[in-house]
Amino acid sequence: MAGNMTFTIIKPTAIKNNYAGAILKMINEAGFVIKALKFTRISKTQAAAFYAVHEGKPFFKNLIKFMSSGPIITAILEKENAIEDFRELIGATNPENAKEGTVRKLFACSMTENAVHGSDSDENAQIEADFFFNRLEIYY
Ligand code: CMP
Numbered sequence: 001m002a003g004n005m006t007f008t009i010i011k012p013t014a015i016k017n018n019y020a021g022a023i024l025k026m027i028n029e030a031g032f033v034i035k036a037l038k039f040t041r042i043s044k045t046q047a048a049a050f051y052a053v054h055e056g057k058p059f060f061k062n063l064i065k066f067m068s069s070g071p072i073i074t075a076i077l078e079k080e081n082a083i084e085d086f087r088e089l090i091g092a093t094n095p096e097n098a099k100e101g102t103v104r105k106l107f108a109c110s111m112t113e114n115a116v117h118g119s120d121s122d123e124n125a126q127i128e129a130d131f132f133f134n135r136l137e138i139y140y
Pocket of ligand 1: 054059063093111112113114116117118
């Protein structure tokens with residue numbers, strides 16, 4: 001699936017605000033196929049492990065606290081050119097810089113509470129997907 005797969009998280013505030021359905025609809029309408037889907041919640045330790053690459057950065061503690069503050073939805077998505085196309089669909093990390101019509105422009109509250117996560121490379125998509133899903137939970 002290399003090159004055709006990405007991984008996403010719908011973050012706690014977006015879930016709390018009841019945006020999950022609207023976000024998943026946008027994802028489907030943009031041509032992504034959902035290969036795995038999970039409604040779950042992670043601990044601070046698990047959030048720190050998932051975002052380990054950001055450890056030591058000024059926003060790390062806040063990010064970990066936020067990501068463990070409530071339920072999330074995680075998904076593996078398939079589409080040609082998945083990484084780039086998904087990042088285009090969700091918009092800039094900082095919602096203030098996100099283009100009109102993107103997921104983050106429509107549904108994010110702030111840089112940390114930016115509605116969704118999207119993988120930044122094929123390699124990280126695989127690592128992130130493996131963090132949340134086992135083989136039996138992925139429908140090829
Ligand atoms: P995400 O795509 O989940 O990947 C890492 C997250 O860290 C990012 O979205 C933001 O929520 C958060 N983040 C990245 N940079 C900053 C920053 N400068 N200030 C606050 N949060 C940040």
